[in-house]
Amino acid sequence: MMKIKIGKIELKNPVMVASGTFGYAKEFEKLVNLKHLGAIITKTITLNPRQGNPMPRICETASGMLNAIGLQNEGIDDFIKEKMPYLSKIGVPIIISISGNNIDEFFILARRLNKIKAISGIELNISCPNIKCRGLVAQDKKETYEVVKAVRKTTSKTVITKLSPNVTDITEIAKAAEDAGSDAVSLVNTFLGMAIDVETGKSKLGNITGGLSGPCIKPIALRMVHEVSRNIDIPVIGMGGIMNAGDAIEFILAGATAIQVGTANFIEPGVSGKIIKGIEAYLKKHKIKKFQDIIGRTT
Amino acid sequence: MKDIKAKILSNKLVGRAYYKMALGAPYIARAAKPGQFVQIKCSDGLEPFLRRPFSIHRVxxxxxxxxxxxxxxxxILAGKKQGDFVDVLGPLGTGFSLPLxxxxxxxxxxxxxxxxxxxLVYLAEELTKKKIKTIVLIGAKTKDAILCEKDFKKITRxxxxxxxxxTYGCHGFVSRLFHNILKTTESRFETIVYVCGPNGMLKCIAEICAERSFECQVSLEEKMACGTGACLGCAVPTKSGNKLACKDGPVFNATSLSW
Structure with missing residues (x-):
């Protein structure tokens, strides 16, 4: 009833866990039945290890949180050696989030991962707001096109491009990803934001700014999913403040073929399982035979 | 580690603005080790948004x-009544290592x-169960911030x-008390020091321990989002790179930290 396909990946349900909120899955093995998930997207990896940003890295806000982790990770070699063996055994589609400082790095990462059978897809994190560079790839349609094109050439895996909401027109970026051969787009990554401690006059984040996530961004994320899904032909994976099945269904009605649960994993680690059951119950209640029938129903 | 809907068995004011809450979480009680913590969802709604970490005080x-x-x-937690339920995730983190x-x-x-x-009360209980000679030093700004004196006295003399x-006890920082205790007690023992408190105090105690080559385990307090090692929000700089307060800690060997 809930089966869907994204690129070459067949998912038993549309509920994925978002990159950076679920570690490398092992962290959640006692809290979630991993086998029930639609797909797992791992914490972004880079070519070389990254120490990440200075503390403090997180800050609670009204109905959400800011984070400025800065893509801390041990690099692809460590990932393949230390994390892949466990991920390979889970038995659900594994999608690896990657980020590079330039096109070459994206290319090398994608090429290396292409050789690993247990990996179903790659999510291109061109939208992390917490790394220091000229601007985000996802803020420029030409750069987006070039990165996706380079990755597309080197991999036969499903390619998902993760978009930033910190743009004037997210649809043109989504179209660039589609034109370059991306199998799907996922949106949205976090909104660039900040919070200040009025006593010290300092930012509450070591990196000064960070990415805002949680229910506070949901209405904007939903609008973006609605807009993008109407203007491209590849599937849209929706995310941004999904805390329960109702939120997930909103994204699906707006036009998302699948959804990702992110920040909610921090607050209720078992929430993805509940969301899967909640969507099933909704479909039954409304006598909907196929999940596909409700995608984009809200016009 | 489990996420449990736990019944509040009691929630009592025990001092100025200090509360003790007992939670019906038998699984966590069985699995817990001294120095570990739980993440509690204080509110049913979205404010505050994140869970809050609390050390396991007793089991x-x-x-x-x-x-x-x-x-x-x-x-919000202080306003909870006996019989209410809260979501409790735990036990989490790496706690104290007991001396061999x-x-x-x-x-x-x-x-x-x-x-x-x-x-530290739970730690003291476990140490004395193992028949390890245990000395407790309690320091605070002022008298009404001295906590658990009675509890510790039941565990060790x-x-x-x-x-x-x-305003109470010896006048001055607990680090001075520590100095004095070291002067007046025998040194035939293999000493191991366990400390939890404000960062300045931890550093000070760690320095004294380093001078005397005592093992010193410090329990750090950091803001956390997930508590399970997923968000990487509670990084602690150590001599071997960033570690996580929620997973590798909250207890660290003082010599491993880059203060």
């Missing part, structure tokens, strides 16, 4: 936490600063108190 079939009301989360009962006679010195007493303002 006896259920678990207890000792907390100070300092913000939105703890304020080897040929050398071990001696534990526990040093608590203010609310830092929270994880050697409990010493100091206050920064001299």
């Amino acid at each position: 006896n079939g259920s678990i207890e936490i000792l907390y100070e009301v300092v913000g939105k989360g703890t304020e 009962t080897s040929s050398l006679e071990p001696r534990a010195i526990i040093i608590a600063g203010g609310i830092g007493a929270a994880p 050697e409990v010493y108190v100091s206050t920064d303002d001299g």
Whole structure:
């Protein structure tokens, strides 16, 4: 009833866990039945290890949180050696989030991962707001096109491009990803934001700014999913403040073929399982035979 | 580690703005080790948004936490009644390592600063169960911030108190009390020091321990989002790179930290 396909990946349900909120899955093995998930997207990896940003890295806000982790990770070699063996055994589609400082790095990462059978897809994190560079790839349609094109050439895996909401027109970026051969787009990554401690006059984040996530961004994320899904032909994976099945269904009605649960994993680690059951119950209640029938129903 | 809907068995004011809450969480009680913590969802709604970490204060079939009301989360928690339910995730993190009962006679010195007493009562209980000689030093700014003195006294005879303002016990920082204790006690023991409190105090105690080559385990307090090692929000710089307070800690060997 809930089966869907994204690129070459067949998912038993549309509920994925978002990159950076679920570690490398092992962290959640006692809290979630991993086998029930639609797909797992791992914490972004880079070519070389990254120490990440200075503390403090997180800050609670009204109905959400800011984070400025800065893509801390041990690099692809460590990932393949230390994390892949466990991920390979889970038995659900594994999608690896990657980020590079330039096109070459994206290319090398994608090429290396292409050789690993247990990996179903790659999510291109061109939208992390917490790394220091000229601007985000996802803020420029030409750069987006070039990165996706380079990755597309080197991999036969499903390619998902993760978009930033910190743009004037997210649809043109989504179209660039589609034109370059991306199998799907996922949106949205976090909104660039900040919070200040009025006593010290300092930012509450070591990196000064960070990415805002949680229910506070949901209405904007939903609008973006609605807009993008109407203007491209590849599937849209929706995310941004999904805390329960109702939120997930909103994204699906707006036009998302699948959804990702992110920040909610921090607050209720078992929430993805509940969301899967909640969507099933909704479909039954409304006598909907196929999940596909409700995608984009809200016009 | 489990996420449990736990019944509040009691929630009592035990001092100025300090509360003790007992939670019916038998699984966590069975699995817990001294120095570990739980993440509690203080509110059913979205404010405050994140869970709050609390050290496991005591274990006896259920678990207890000792907390100070300092913000939105703890304020809501303080208003909870016996019979209410809260989501409790735990036990989390890496706690204290107990000394090996080897040929050398071990001696534990526990040093608590203010609310830092929270994880140390459970530790003292476990140490004395292992028949390890345990000395407890409690320090706080002022008299009404001295916590758990009675609890510690039930566990060991050697409990010493100091206050920064001299309103109770020895006058001065607990680090001075620590110095004095070291001067007046025998040194035939293999000493291991366990400390939890404000960062300045931890550093000071760690320095004294380093001078004397004592092992020193510090329990750090960091803001956290997930508590399970997924968000990487609670990074602690160490000599071997960033570690996580929620997973590798909250207890660290003082010599491993890059203060």
